[in-house]
Every structure is written in C-alpha cells, then in structure tokens.
Amino acid sequence: EKGGYPHFMLKEIFEQPNCIRDCMRGRINVEGTNVVLSAIIDHKEKLLKAKRFIIVACGTSWHAGLIGKHLIESYCRIPVEVEYASEFRYRDPVIDENDVVIAISQSGETADTLAAIDLARRCGAFIYGICNSVGSSIPRSTHTGSYIHVGPEIGVASTKAFTGQVTVLAMLALTLAKNKQTISNNEFLKIVGELMSIPDKMEKAIQTNNQIASIAKVFTYAHNFIYLGRGYSYPVALEGALKLKEISYIHAEGYPAAEMKHGPIALIDEEMPVVVIATHNGMYDKILSNIQEIKARKGRVIAFVSEGDEVISKLADICIELPQTTECLDPLITTIPLQLLAYHIAVCKGKDVDQPRNLAKSVTVE
Numbered sequence: 001e002k003g004g005y006p007h008f009m010l011k012e013i014f015e016q017p018n019c020i021r022d023c024m025r026g027r028i029n030v031e032g033t034n035v036v037l038s039a040i041i042d043h044k045e046k047l048l049k050a051k052r053f054i055i056v057a058c059g060t061s062w063h064a065g066l067i068g069k070h071l072i073e074s075y076c077r078i079p080v081e082v083e084y085a086s087e088f089r090y091r092d093p094v095i096d097e098n099d100v101v102i103a104i105s106q107s108g109e110t111a112d113t114l115a116a117i118d119l120a121r122r123c124g125a126f127i128y129g130i131c132n133s134v135g136s137s138i139p140r141s142t143h144t145g146s147y148i149h150v151g152p153e154i155g156v157a158s159t160k161a162f163t164g165q166v167t168v169l170a171m172l173a174l175t176l177a178k179n180k181q182t183i184s185n186n187e188f189l190k191i192v193g194e195l196m197s198i199p200d201k202m203e204k205a206i207q208t209n210n211q212i213a214s215i216a217k218v219f220t221y222a223h224n225f226i227y228l229g230r231g232y233s234y235p236v237a238l239e240g241a242l243k244l245k246e247i248s249y250i251h252a253e254g255y256p257a258a259e260m261k262h263g264p265i266a267l268i269d270e271e272m273p274v275v276v277i278a279t280h281n282g283m284y285d286k287i288l289s290n291i292q293e294i295k296a297r298k299g300r301v302i303a304f305v306s307e308g309d310e311v312i313s314k315l316a317d318i319c320i321e322l323p324q325t326t327e328c329l330d331p332l333i334t335t336i337p338l339q340l341l342a343y344h345i346a347v348c349k350g351k352d353v354d355q356p357r358n359l360a361k362s363v364t365v366e
C-alpha cells in the first residue's frame with residue numbers, strides 16, 4: 001500500500017504533482033483561461049458582499065490559511081484574518097452575518113476547528129470549508145466548500161494536503177477576484193497559466209530528493225534549526241519548521257526573516273543551521289541582505305533559490321535550486337524540498353516518520 005516507498009510520508013511527498021492535477025481537474029479549463037470553483041458560483045452574492053474573511057484552522061492547515069490571507073487580500077481586496085481555531089473559539093470574537101469564515105482541515109474532524117465553526121455559525125457568519133476527507137464532520141457542518149481531492153493522507157505529518165489546500169485557496173482567490181473585478185485580465189491569465197504548470201514544476205522540485213538526502217546526514221547533529229522566509233515564503237518557513245519538529249524531534253523555529261534582528265539573531269553561531277527560502281521574487285533583495293546578516297554571524301545557511309541564481313549561491317553554505325514560478329504560487333514549489341529535508345533528517349536519526357511520538361493524525365479532542 002506504500003507503493004514501493006519506505007514510508008507513507010515519502011509516497012505522499014512524491015504524489016504531490018498528481019494530487020495537484022486532481023485538485024485542479026474540472027476547475028481550470030484545458031485552455032488555461034478560466035477557473036471555476038462551483039461553491040463560489042453557487043454562493044456568489046454572499047461571498048462578493050462579505051466585509052471580511054476569517055480563516056480558522058490548526059497546524060499545517062493554519063499555515064495554508066496564512067498563504068490564503070495573502071492571496072485573498074492581494075487579489076480580492078477583502079480583509080482576511082487568520083485564527084488558530086483553539087484561540088478563536090474561546091475568545092468571544094466579534095463576528096456577524098457580514099463575515100465569511102473559511103475552515104481549513106485535512107481530516108475534517110479537528111475538534112477545535114469544528115467548535116470554531118459552530119461558534120461562527122451561531123453568530124450568523126457564512127461558513128466555507130476546505131477539506132480533504134470526503135463526508136467528514138467539517139464539510140457536513142459548513143454552508144458550502146471545496147474539497148482538495150488529494151486522496152487519503154496517511155502520514156501523520158501533513159504534506160500533500162498542504163499543497164492541495166494552497167491550490168484551492170489560489171483558485172478561490174482567482175475565482176472571487178474575477179467576479180469582483182479586482183484583478184486585471186492579464187494578471188488573471190498569467191496566474192492561471194502558471195497554476196497549470198505547477199505539477200510539472202513540482203516534479204522538478206522532487207528531483208532535489210537525492211541532493212537533500214545527502215545534506216540531511218550533515219545536520220543530524222543539530223538541536224535547533226531556524227527557518228526564514230518573507231512574504232508568501234514566511235508561512236512556508238513555519239511549515240518547514242513544523243515538519244522538522246514533528247518527525248525528527250529537533251527544535252525548529254520559523255520566522256519572518258526581517259524579525260531576526262529583533263531578537264532571534266542572538267541565537268546565531270557557527271552551529272546554527274538556518275534554512276532560508278530565497279527564490280527570485282519581489283522580496284529577493286530583502287532576503288539577500290537577511291542572508292548577509294546571518295553569514296556575518298557565521299550561521300550555516302541552507303538556501304533554496306531559483307534556478308540560475310548566482311548571488312545567493314556564493315553566499316550560502318548549501319544552495320538548492322528550484323524551478324521559478326509566479327510569486328503567489330511559490331509556496332507550492334518551495335514547500336516540497338522542506339518536506340524532504342525534514343523527512344531525510346528524521347530517517348537518518350532513525351525516527352518513526354509516519355507515526356511520530358505523541359501525535360495523532362486527527363486531533364478529535366481539544
């Protein structure tokens with residue numbers, strides 16, 4: 001059932017290009033000129049006049065939510081808040097019938113996310129679910145939603161569900177933006193075209209597997225890791241750090257790179273591995289100077305860059321090249337090598353990657 005792979009997690013990482021093809025099938029036309037999420041068309045009026053979106057989720061799904069915020073605010077010009085479901089549900093939040101709550105959950109059974117939905121519904125909000133497990137509790141308690149269609153995820157560490165969630169959030173933002181007329185036709189076509197090329201680019205990102213497996217051996221000594229990113233890459237840094245923590249039991253922190261100088265840079269010395277997502281996009285120059293700051297303190301930089309990068313490759317201790325895409329879809333590519341890095345470090349350390357200690361696949365109790 002692992003299809004020849006040693007672990008479900010590796011199988012699920014490698015499956016991602018096909019999962020994303022499945023996720024987009026029937027939603028993007030073959031010409032690559034239109035995106036339709038039926039839930040949005042069915043509830044167009046409600047969604048178009050929403051004053052605010054609130055995304056509720058936990059763990060990896062919450063990280064996908066942060067990317068969703070960036071996408072929806074950029075292209076739909078609607079304010080979006082991203083909340084940990086466990087905090088939202090106990091805070092007596094201000095919420096009413098002008099709000100749309102997007103609940104993101106792979107399993108569709110997470111207790112805190114379900115409770116957050118119940119609360120929001122009682123306050124009159126419209127609830128949109130983004131789930132994987134068909135027929136689970138969350139899709140049954142929402143007004144509408146979109147499945148991510150990535151197939152069953154068995155590994156406790158979430159991988160393909162994350163990229164599926166981000167893909168649905170991108171399609172949601174594009175469909176809404178088109179209907180709200182908050183995106184130009186050129187920009188819309190550019191992103192849809194890029195979205196269609198994502199599965200092939202993911203295949204290329206997966207080809208870094210051997211390179212990452214050899215790096216992993218070098219870093220089993222570490223007790224701490226820092227992950228840095230900016231803009232769309234900041235949630236990817238959080239996600240990379242969470243993957244490493246949960247399966248290798250190495251402490252890791254994800255940070256927005258510019259926050260380093262407000263405290264965490266004190267942790268940097270020649271022992272500290274610093275993973276930086278530094279692909280070629282609007283934040284490139286900023287992240288480059290953040291890398292210089294780390295190198296000035298002798299940190300060991302592992303940089304994930306775009307193909308052909310000649311600047312960061314000279315600065316970083318280790319540099320891994322990835323295919324380039326448009327900025328808002330970059331997380332779909334950059335997440336993959338971070339999943340692989342966590343996987344190989346955990347395997348080198350002899351840990352049980354599919355069933356890490358203390359963790360359950362669905363957190364059905366609060």
Ligand code: M6R
Nearest residue numbers: 059060061105106107110157158
């Ligand atoms: O099923 P859900 O998406 O609601 O689960 C949320 C979290 O429990 C989950 O993402 C968890 O953080 C994963 N183990 C992360 O890999």
